[in-house]
Amino acid sequence: MKIRFEGYEAKVRDSFGRQDLMKTIGAELVRVEPGELEIWAPVLDEVRQQHGFAHAAVSFALGDSAAGYAALSLMEEPDEVLTVEMKINLLAPAQGERLIAIGRVVRPGRRLMVTASEVWAETGGKRVQVAMLQGTMIPARPE
Amino acid sequence: MKIRFEGYEAKVRDSFGRQDLMKTIGAELVRVEPGELEIWAPVLDEVRQQHGFAHAAVSFALGDSAAGYAALSLMEEPDEVLTVEMKINLLAPAQGERLIAIGRVVRPGRRLMVTASEVWAETGGKRVQVAMLQGTMIPARPE
Amino acid sequence: MKIRFEGYEAKVRDSFGRQDLMKTIGAELVRVEPGELEIWAPVLDEVRQQHGFAHAAVSFALGDSAAGYAALSLMEEPDEVLTVEMKINLLAPAQGERLIAIGRVVRPGRRLMVTASEVWAETGGKRVQVAMLQGTMIPARPE
C-alpha cells in the first residue's frame, strides 16, 4: 500500500513505546510493514478474567492497537491515529504461551481507514484464532 | 427484569472479584441490580495510551464487564457468562477523575442476552460520555 | 441539539424522497426533529425472508436510514450524509402491522456523527423491539 511518510516504522515504534497500557500487558511490537503490523503479548496473571483466560479486553487491546498502528503506518508525517469504532467477535478462550495480533488496513482512505485484525493464541508452536476485529481509524493532527 | 437466581448479587460480586484485570485497572463494582450494573475506575498511569488518555481498551474493559455482569445477574444459578461479540464507538477522550460504565440487558433471552453499555468520564462532578457499546452475551455452564 | 441549517426538515424529506429503496419497501418519513427521526414501513410480501418475517436487511434499511437522516438534520446546508459503518443486533422476528425505526444522534461531531437506532414491530397498538443499531455517519460534499 502507498506510503505517505518514509519514516513510518520509527514513528509507529515511538508511539507504541509511549502506550503505558502496552507495557502493562507486556505487549511487544514484532513487525511493522506498510499497512500491516504484528503485536505479541504473554498471558500475564494481571490480565486474567474469572476463568483464568486473558480478559476479552486484552484481545481487544492487542487487536485494536495492531489495527491502529497498521493505519498509522500509512498516514502522513504529522498525523496521529484515533480509533473511531471497533467490533470484536470472540472465537475461543485466550490462553497459551502468547497472544499474537495481526492488524491490516483494508481501505486506506485519507479521511478514514478501515481495518481488520486477527488475534491468535499460540501454544507449542500451534496457533488457534481467538478473536477477529473490524473497525475504523481516523488521522488526528496534534494542535 | 425477571430474576432466575435470587443470589445474583453475591454471585456477580464473587465473579468480578476473581477478574485480575479489574484489579489491575483499579475497577470497582459500585451497583448491582437485576439487568443493570455500574463499574467505576480511575484513569491509572498504567492504562494510558500515547496521548495520556485511558486506552480505548480500558473503556472496552469497563463497558464489556458492565454488560457481561448485567447479563449474569439475570442468569440461572450455575451459569457463568461469556462475551460473544461487542462493538464500541468512541465518543470523546477518556480523561478525568474517574470512568463510569453502566451496562444493561436489552433482551434477556435464555440462549442469548443482548446488552448495551455507556462509559462516562467524570471530572468535578461533571460527566462526559466517552463510549457506547452494544454486544451479545451467552450463558456458559462449567463442565 | 444544535442546528447548522434551518431548512433541515425540507432537506431531509427531499433526500428521503429520492431513495428508491425506501419506496420499494414502502417506508414513510413520519417525524423529523433536529437529531431525531422516525420512519414507518409495513411488512410487504416483497421483503420477506424464508420464515415469512421481514428480512434482517429491512430492519437494517430502516434503522440505517433513520440514523443517517437524524445525522443529516444536524449537518450544514451543502452536506449530504454517508454511512461509514453500522452494527445491528436482532432481538425478535420482524412481523406485525408495521415496523417503526427511531434514529438519533448521540454525538454530533463535525467530522463524524455517532448514531443509535431502535426498530420496533407494532401489532394492535403493541410494540416489540426487533432490532437495535449503532453506527457512524459522515458529511459528504457533492463535487
Next chain:
Amino acid sequence: MKIRFEGYEAKVRDSFGRQDLMKTIGAELVRVEPGELEIWAPVLDEVRQQHGFAHAAVSFALGDSAAGYAALSLMEEPDEVLTVEMKINLLAPAQGERLIAIGRVVRPGRRLMVTASEVWAETGGKRVQVAMLQGTMIPARPE
C-alpha cells in the same frame, strides 16, 4: 469444513428460493460450498439511494445472506439459520454491473457460527470492494 448434513446444497438453495427479498433485489445464488457461498445481484433501480448507488441495505442484504447461508451449509439437517448480529463497514459506492457477495464461516461452532463476508462491485470484469461484514449466526429448530 466439516459437513453435518450431506444434502446441504439443496437445503440452502431451497431456503434461498423462499426469500422474497432476494427476488425483489434480483439476487442469485451462484456458488454453494461447505462454509463458503457466493451471491450475485444487479444494481436495480428499485434499490438505489439518493445518489444513485445501491443503498447500504443492499450490500447488507447480500453480505448477511451470504454469511447466513454459508453457516446453514454447515448445520444439521433440521436446523434453520438466524442472524444474531452483523456489522458492516462500507468501503466504496455500490455501483457497477453487479454486486458480488462472498460469505464464509470463520468458526463453525454448534451453538454459534462466526462469519465474515465481502461485497464487491464489478464493472467490465474489474472488481472493487464495497463492503465488509462480520457477524454471528445461530441454528434454529422449527417447532
